[in-house]
Amino acid sequence: MYEQVSHSLLNAILDDLKPEIRRQDLRHFYTRLGANFYAIYSLFFRLYGHRPDFKRQMLGLVETMAEGYINRSPELEALDIAREKDHNWFLSQQWVGMALYTNGFARNLRDLADKTEYFQELGVNMIHVMPILKCPIGKSDGGYAVSDFRQIDDRVGDLEDLQHLASELRQRQILLVLDIVMNHTSDEHTWARKAVAGDPIYQDYYYMYESRDIPDLFERSMPEVFPESSPGNFTWNEETQRWVMTVFHDYQWDLNYSNPEVFIEMLGVVLFWANNGVDIMRLDAVAFLWKEIGTDCQNERNAHLLLQLMKDCCQATAPGVLFIAEAIVAPVEVIKYFGEDAISAKECEIAYNATFMALLWDAVATQNARLLTRGLRSLPNKLDRATWLNYLRCHDDIGFGFDDQDVLAVGYQPRSHRRFLTDFFCGEFEGSPSRGLPFMRNEVTGDARICGSLASLAGLEKAMQEENPVAINIAISRILMLHSLIFSFGGIPLLYNGDALGLLNDYSYQQDPAKVSDNRWVHRPSIDWQHAERRHQSGTVENRLFTALRRMIAIRKSLDAFADFNNRELLDTGNEHLLCFLRSYQQRPSEQVLVVANFHSTPQALPVDVLRRRGLDFTAPLIDVFTGRRPHQIEENILLQSYQFYWLKQV
Structure with missing residues (x-):
């Protein structure tokens, strides 16, 4: 969209770019920047337009994007262009992921690169390498307390090792996922150390207060994340004689995104790793990015604006890179992290389906699918150009955060x-x-x-x-x-x-x-x-x-029907122990797969009549594509043994 005020500013910014940037061939970058600039300007202005240094900060933002583009290799630029042409590439059923700690799967990054045949043997082609950035020994929260956003922790390797791994995975057509901890740094990060040394510029990178007045206002409405091990949301720092916001642990200092320099710094971090071969960024703790007195400081509107701005900026520089929202929140909130556009994801293309995970474990414990089915019906539809990460287990704990209204509704x-x-x-x-x-x-x-x-x-x-x-x-x-x-x-x-x-x-x-x-x-x-x-x-x-x-x-x-185009329909079987849904392929509606799973320890029946009433024609013989055999059928019932599942297609 062309808008005169914003593009007039863009022209002025381009004139003021550093000479070493202006000398580069920025053809693709300028095209993407022009297409996205009105959105970038509008978001940046809404967040930071009240500041007297707004134009200077806008220049810094564009220079960060331009430098990111200049440092992008021809190979990665070609990958960007290919993914722009096939913009729904990640919705394919071809992708299967695995999350791992480097030193849990291998000795280090080099050894991990040598073990990539295991992924191909299993069929996995998306690898989430858990936090590997530099962090302190001991006070690291499993790697989520980062002390340098641009260095690999020497316990697993160095930057050259990561580049080697990325290259090895790319040759095998395996995607690399890396964590970017957006919400906080370690108290040993350079920014934190400069803040402790008294530098006001870096003290403004965090929430730091000389008295309890403002912290007490925050605390009135902020819940505690770890009430047992890390009660409260502020920690007294003896060296600075200030209270520092520490939502997670006392050694994790929350970043202050009301300061545009923090946003620009973190954009630079995202583009740095994109240029080192990372295909997908897992943005950690995004629900906590914006802090506002009088709120619970989670899922704030400005947190979404920050993610929209980050996505627009990344699309100008490295459009082939995707974002995962690590937001383990209620379904009505998590769906917002895809964005608000009905066609294209504006924030993160991927989000964790924590509700589905928790509901599956509930069905295991109860041996029935009542709450599972109810909870899935309450799950809002995702955007067309967005998808879920579906998982049973991750590095974190399992919380049963499903909706109380759904719990009550099933008794x-x-x-x-x-x-x-x-x-x-x-x-x-x-x-x-x-x-x-x-x-x-x-x-x-x-x-x-x-x-x-x-x-x-x-x-x-x-x-x-x-x-x-x-x-x-x-x-x-x-x-x-x-x-x-x-x-x-x-x-x-x-x-x-x-x-x-x-x-x-x-x-x-x-x-x-x-x-x-x-x-x-x-x-x-x-x-x-x-x-x-x-x-x-x-x-x-x-x-x-x-x-x-x-x-x-x-x-x-x-199975094309397993691609993710909102092509799933939950079916009511009349049997509370079964979960049943239909998957269809848009381009060939007749190509359908009926998925049914028995959560009970005894055999259960799926009445064929239920499917007929839905309008499904199962007169032709059915085959379970997993076993290659026909399902066990007794008269008008399809029988499932304990904990059995079927993927049924017509022969």
Whole structure:
């Protein structure tokens, strides 16, 4: 859109660019900048237009974008152009992700690059390498307390090693995902150290106050993220004699995005990693970016404006790069992180489907899909050019943050039901096969989150300890059924390191002084590669899981109906133990896949008549594309064994 005031300013900015920038060939950059500039100007003005230095800051913003473009390699620029032409490329069913810690999967980044054949063997082609930027020893929050945004932590390698990994993955057509911690820095970051030394420029990079007056105003409406280990939202800094906002931990200082220099700095960080071969940026803690007295300082309107501005600026410089919103918030809020445009995502193209994950675990515990189905019906439709990350387990804890109204609607009391879920997954409920640990338990309400590996939560740890072959078979069926749903639901499925091998809880963290206070390390296991060879030994648990998941991934990639174009319809089967939905392919509506999963420990029936009433014609024979066999059918019912799933197509 052409708008005279903004483009007049743009012309002035281009005239004032540094000579070394003006001398470059910026043809594609100028085209994209011109197309996006009215939006960039409008957003930047809304956030910072009240400042007397607004024009100077706008110049700094454009120079940062231009320098990012100049430093972009011809190979990456060609990739940008290809992805611009195929702008829905990430909605394909071809993508399957895995999240991992470098030193949990390998020794370091070089060793990780040498193990990329494992991903191809399984069929994974998107790798989220968990935080690898420089951070302190000990006070690092698992790598999310960054002390230098442009350096690799020397415990896993250096920048050259990351560039080598990115190149290796690109040759194998595997996407690289990297964390950018947007909300805070370590208190050992250069900016924080300069602030401590008394530099007012860098003190303005954070929220720092000499008295409790303003912190007390914030605290009136701000909840506590870690009430047990890090109560409150401010920490007294003895050296500066100031209170510093520390929403997460006392060593993580929140960045002040009301200062445009902070935004420009972080844009530079994003473009730096884009130019080092990162395909997708996982933007950490985006719900917390904007702080406003009198609010809970989460999901603020200006936080969304910041992300829209970041996206527009990145599209001008590196349009092939995608953003993931790490916003573990209510469905009505998380959907906003895609943006507000009905056609194209304006903020982040990808968001975590934490609600789906929590609802799946609820269905495991209750052995019915009532709340799961209800919660999915309440999940707002995503934008056309956006997609979910569907996962069962990640590096973090599991919280049961589904909507209380949905909980009430299916006949549960929210407080007692969440207490039941905690007890169930901690193995404290009679008959529970799970072996999880409570995280941040609130002794007043009994509420807690859950830690534990996927296999241990699904009952495999208990079954193997008891050497119970029947229970092992049930646990494996439960694990595969859960994966069948994240692979078929619509979006990018994300495995976690070790899940394809059935790795159990790792209790060794209890002997590590740096980890013992955080039991999330119980589900962050390291792969023993000698033991992992069991995936090639027929009949082992590792082989059964790995082989089945490899087959599931291959079949998923062959089914166009599993691409993510809002082409999913939930079906009511009349059987509360079943989850059932239909996936269709837009270009060939007749190509449909019926997905059905049984969450109960006993066989359940899917009445064919229910499908006919929906208008589905299943007169032709059905085949389960996963097994290649016809479903077990008794008269007018399709029968599912305990924890069985079907991907059904007409022959």
